[in-house]
Amino acid sequence: MLSRHVPNLRHPSKWMFAPLLLFLAELDCSAQPTYQWKDAVTNEKLTCQQCPPGTFVAQHCTRDRQTVCEPCPDLHYTQYWNYLEKCRYCNVICGEKQVEVQQCNSTHNRVCQCQEGYYSEMEFCIRHSKCPPGSGVEKLGTPFENTQCGACPRGFFSSSDSSTKPCQPHQDCEQQGKVTNVQGNQYHDTLCTSCRLGRSNSTQGPALGDDDCEQAMIDFVAYQNIPVRKLKRLQQILEGSPKKPALGTRAAMQEKFRAFLIHLKEGHYEVTKELLDALRAAKLHSVEEKVRERFLLS
Numbered sequence: 261m262l263s264r265h266v267p268n269l270r271h272p273s274k275w276m277f278a279p280l281l282l283f284l285a286e287l288d289c290s291a292q293p294t295y296q297w298k299d300a301v302t303n304e305k306l307t308c309q310q311c312p313p314g315t316f317v318a319q320h321c322t323r324d325r326q327t328v329c330e331p332c333p334d335l336h337y338t339q340y341w342n343y344l345e346k347c348r349y350c351n352v353i354c355g356e357k358q359v360e361v362q363q364c365n366s367t368h369n370r371v372c373q374c375q376e377g378y379y380s381e382m383e384f385c386i387r388h389s390k391c392p393p394g395s396g397v398e399k400l401g402t403p404f405e406n407t408q409c410g411a412c413p414r415g416f417f418s419s420s421d422s423s424t425k426p427c428q429p430h431q432d433c434e435q436q437g438k439v440t441n442v443q444g445n446q447y448h449d450t451l452c453t454s455c456r457l458g459r460s461n462s463t464q465g466p467a468l469g470d471d472d473c474e475q476a477m478i479d480f481v482a483y484q485n486i487p488v489r490k491l492k493r494l495q496q497i498l499e500g501s502p503k504k505p506a507l508g509t510r511a512a513m514q515e516k517f518r519a520f521l522i523h524l525k526e527g528h529y530e531v532t533k534e535l536l537d538a539l540r541a542a543k544l545h546s547v548e549e550k551v552r553e554r555f556l557l558s
């Protein structure tokens with residue numbers, strides 16, 4: 261008698277549970293959960309049928325009648341077979357920086373998740389970390405996990421603070437028919453130039469004022485291993501002002517100094533000559549020598 265195992269469902273929409281119940285009943289008559297209940301009138305101990313998810317016990321069973329289940333009201337749910345006299349309230353409320361990923365329905369509480377760009381830690385949504393220059397993203401952050409960063413390996417670089425960018429490989433100058441002017445490191449790319457370098461053909465040294473060569477010289481100087489204090493001094497000399505540039509990491513100072521030199525060049529400043537003079541004034545003689553040798557300035 262299969263019908264014995266189907267709870268008395270008053271609401272017509274609850275007949276959608278019938279196929280599941282029939283299936284369970286066919287599978288094994290004991291599969292449908294029950295509970296012990298003492299009849300208030302007769303004091304008789306009864307075995308009642310539980311109510312399926314999405315419903316609750318409106319009336320406990322009696323000697324003559326099965327349990328009466330009713331569907332949960334709006335904003336209430338029961339997730340499991342139960343003998344609750346009331347459905348649970350959907351008590352999860354999505355907070356700031358959260359989005360609702362599962363609506364409250366008759367069988368499930370509401371589910372919230374951190375919004376795009378945030379992950380959850382101790383109930384808070386925290387913005388995904390950015391990987392600093394010299395390191396790149398190894399694993400993008402998720403709503404549950406922070407970004408994972410890793411130092412750029414040999415041959416790769418990252419010059420930005422980013423929560424999405426992995427380390428990029430250094431460019432290959434020869435492939436572009438150019439020569440390597442500055443070897444890349446973990447903070448910056450390799451810099452190529454079309455300016456012909458070296459003493460291989462001293463009669464054909466690059467003319468001062470050649471834009472490619474000026475740029476090459478700026479790049480070359482900016483990325484020398486000049487100590488941070490000396491870089492600061494150099495910039496002060498070139499600016500002709502006592503104003504002290506803020507100190508930062510060497511990589512950051514190099515980028516700033518390079519941008520500063522490019523700015524000077526674009527102002528049609530005689531940047532190559534000024535730069536050599538500044539190197540001398542800052543007592544960076546070995547760097548000055550290297551520049552002269554490389555760019556054939558005598």
Ligand SMILES: *[C@@H]1O[C@H](CO)[C@@H](O)[C@H](O)[C@H]1NC(C)=O
Binds near residue numbers: 314363365366
């Ligand atoms: C309630 O939501 C859950 C999870 O999203 C879903 O699997 C289930 O089918 C929904 N139930 C109803 C009755 O809509």
Ligand SMILES: *[C@@H]1O[C@H](CO)[C@@H](O)[C@H](O)[C@H]1NC(C)=O
Binds near residue numbers: 461463464
């Ligand atoms: C070197 O200079 C000479 C004479 O100016 C020129 O003929 C020759 O092509 C140059 N060589 C290279 C490699 O540029």
